[in-house]
Amino acid sequence: MSKPRLDHTVHPPTRLAICALLAGADWVEFATVRDAVGISDSVLSKQSRVLEEAGYVQVRKGAIGRRPRTWFRLTAAGRRAFTRHLEALQSLAATGRQNGSD
Amino acid sequence: MTEQPNRGDASAALRGVARQRDLLAARLEPPLWYSGGQALALLVLFVAPGVSQWPGQELSRSVVVLAIVAAVVGLSLLDARFAQAVGVKLGSDRHRAYASSRRATLRAGTITLVAALLTWVVALVISAVAALILGVILAFVVARARQGILAAVREDIRAGRTGTR
Numbered sequence: 109m110s111k112p113r114l115d116h117t118v119h120p121p122t123r124l125a126i127c128a129l130l131a132g133a134d135w136v137e138f139a140t141v142r143d144a145v146g147i148s149d150s151v152l153s154k155q156s157r158v159l160e161e162a163g164y165v166q167v168r169k170g171a172i173g174r175r176p177r178t179w180f181r182l183t184a185a186g187r188r189a190f191t192r193h194l195e196a197l198q199s200l201a202a203t204g205r206q207n208g209s210d
Numbered sequence: 211m212t213e214q215p216n217r218g219d220a221s222a223a224l225r226g227v228a229r230q231r232d233l234l235a236a237r238l239e240p241p242l243w244y245s246g247g248q249a250l251a252l253l254v255l256f257v258a259p260g261v262s263q264w265p266g267q268e269l270s271r272s273v274v275v276l277a278i279v280a281a282v283v284g285l286s287l288l289d290a291r292f293a294q295a296v297g298v299k300l301g302s303d304r305h306r307a308y309a310s311s312r313r314a315t316l317r318a319g320t321i322t323l324v325a326a327l328l329t330w331v332v333a334l335v336i337s338a339v340a341a342l343i344l345g346v347i348l349a350f351v352v353a354r355a356r357q358g359i360l361a362a363v364r365e366d367i368r369a370g371r372t373g374t375r
């Protein structure tokens with residue numbers, strides 16, 4: 109079996125937090141992501157664009173009444189990349205623990 | 211280029227992921243207006259048989275059907291409003307995505323079906339008063355069972371057991 113590899117698009121803490129949040133749901137609204145991750149609107153826009161360009165995130169714009177709302181979801185490729193990245197992190201953390209206990 | 215993380219970085223990243231899962235799960239805690247609205251809609255559903263058979267005040271079939279349809283539509287609207295309010299949509303295939311919710315959904319569905327059948331049988335065969343009392347009790351039993359579905363989803367999110375869509 110191939111060794112799980114870190115995904116450098118997912119790895120930065122802000123993008124990892126966005127992916128972790130999106131992985132738990134189907135669609136998550138802009139303000140919910142912003143508040144949960146604890147970042148500004150502009151940082152979220154920038155980071156989500158990177159994920160969108162990598163094909164990891166799908167963006168849908170809509171409105172409720174006159175208020176525009178943006179929703180994000182992880183694509184199938186995004187879910188795969190996030191899962192592989194988590195496996196790599198778990199493997200790295202476990203290896204460290206094993207070495208530490210030797 | 212991102213540097214290769216060490217064990218400490220990996221552990222911190224994993225803790226960050228767990229924190230986001232907890233935040234998302236906490237966001238899906240039903241607010242009071244949602245629980246209250248759901249209880250009200252279920253009350254209408256389960257009290258309808260008793261009310262429809264009240265001696266001397268029998269309601270026409272169309273009024274009873276209208277009340278039941280309104281309650282079912284109300285439940286759907288509440289779910290949609292909840293998703294908008296919390297900013298999280300779980301998707302129509304949630305039973306595939308959240309494995310634990312399958313059992314909770316089956317349980318809630320069975321309880322709802324049995325409760326509906328029971329209240330109608332009691333209303334038609336025994337008495338309207340008994341059906342009314344039973345309807346109130348069963349409305350809360352069904353509400354609890356429905357809350358179990360969302361609780362199972364929250365547990366799956368916390369544990370990272372969210373399947374592929």
